[in-house]
Amino acid sequence: MKKKLLFLGPPGAGKGTQAKLFCKKYEIDHLSTGDLLRDEVSSGSVLGLKAAEIMNQGELVSDELVLSIVEGRLVNIDQGWLIDGFPRNINQANSLKKLLEKINQPLEAVILIKIADNHLIKRLLARGREDDNEEVITNRLKIYREKTSPLIDMYSKQGILEQIEGNDDIDVVFSCIEKALGI
Ligand code: AP5
Numbered sequence: 001m002k003k004k005l006l007f008l009g010p011p012g013a014g015k016g017t018q019a020k021l022f023c024k025k026y027e028i029d030h031l032s033t034g035d036l037l038r039d040e041v042s043s044g045s046v047l048g049l050k051a052a053e054i055m056n057q058g059e060l061v062s063d064e065l066v067l068s069i070v071e072g073r074l075v076n077i078d079q080g081w082l083i084d085g086f087p088r089n090i091n092q093a094n095s096l097k098k099l100l101e102k103i104n105q106p107l108e109a110v111i112l113i114k115i116a117d118n119h120l121i122k123r124l125l126a127r128g129r130e131d132d133n134e135e136v137i138t139n140r141l142k143i144y145r146e147k148t149s150p151l152i153d154m155y156s157k158q159g160i161l162e163q164i165e166g167n168d169d170i171d172v173v174f175s176c177i178e179k180a181l182g183i
Contacts (some may be wrong), residue, residue, distance in 0.1 A: 002108040002181050003028050004100075006087075007034035008151060009113035011140040013166045014173060018113065021174055027087040028080035029073075033088075035150025036069050037061060045117075056131055058139035060088055060147065067095050073101055093154060110155040111177055115166035117141060155158040 003026070003122065007015040016032055037055060043130040049131040054061045063100040070086055100106055120141075124132040131140065155161040162180035166173055 001026070004105055004108045005080075005082045005181075006107060006110045006155075007082065007084040007113065008148070008155070009111055009166060010115065010117075010120055010136065010144045012124040013113040013115045014067060015113055017170060018027050018111075018173060018177060019084040022177065026080070026158060028082055029077045030084045030087070030119070031070065031073050031077075031081055033066050033069060033086040034084075036073075037066075056136065057135040057138040058095060058109060058144060063089070063091050063095065066092065067099075067146075070096070071099055074099065074105070074166055082104075087097050087148075087151060090154070093151055109159045109181055110151075111180060112144075112152055112155075112161055112163045113173070114163055119167045 005022075005028075009015050016034070017034065019030050023029075025165060035156050037048075037051050040050040041055070042048070051061045051065065060066075066088075068084060072082070074081065085094075087096050097109075121134070121137055125134070125136050131137075152161065164176045164180060168176075
């Protein structure tokens with residue numbers, strides 16, 4: 001079974017929801033840069049305060065900060081991992097590639113969860129996280145299109161991208177992911 005995975009998709013696509021279920025069922029590590037950054041914010045550290053300002057505008061925090069978080073975590077995992085929310089741009093993707101080469105753990109599959117804007121906006125407004133208001137969601141979507149969506153083409157060319165429809169019940173989306181991974 002493939003155990004070195006990335007979940008990609010716009011804000012609200014269900015990456016975090018599906019990643020948690022998948023990692024619980026298949027006993028691999030879940031690494032969410034959004035969750036790790038929110039932990040940093042909750043700790044009240046200087047780094048966290050800086051990150052909160054950026055996150056609350058829907059912008060990306062610096063590549064250096066996110067990379068240091070990911071690197072620190074990945075080197076200690078050997079039973080498999082699923083990353084969600086990273087990479088978010090080409091620079092992060094290139095850095096991840098180098099890191100995975102260094103630790104000899106090549107990426108095995110990327111799951112793209114697709115969903116139309118109107119559905120995800122409705123979901124995020126219902127959730128109501130600090131960055132879930134219309135203005136910030138619009139900016140998160142803009143950033144996703146400009147900076148993150150080029151990764152779709154990149155992973156597709158590498159032959160490791162699988163596309164899933166995200167606008168279905170949670171268990172249906174989960175089954176589609178398993179099927180795409182040949183489970
Ligand atoms: P992050 O936490 O990664 O936010 P995001 O990508 O905007 O994703 P979301 O958590 O909003 O959505 P999701 O796809 O995980 O959906 P979820 O399962 O939660 O990042 C937040 C911020 O941190 C960024 O804006 C940035 O500032 C910073 N950051 C993070 N990573 C970074 C990086 N690599 N570089 C730089 N900055 C970074 O579901 C959403 C809602 O929908 C939930 O309420 C859920 O219950 C519901 N739901 C899920 N699936 C379904 C379904 N099938 N049917 C109905 N409802 C559903």
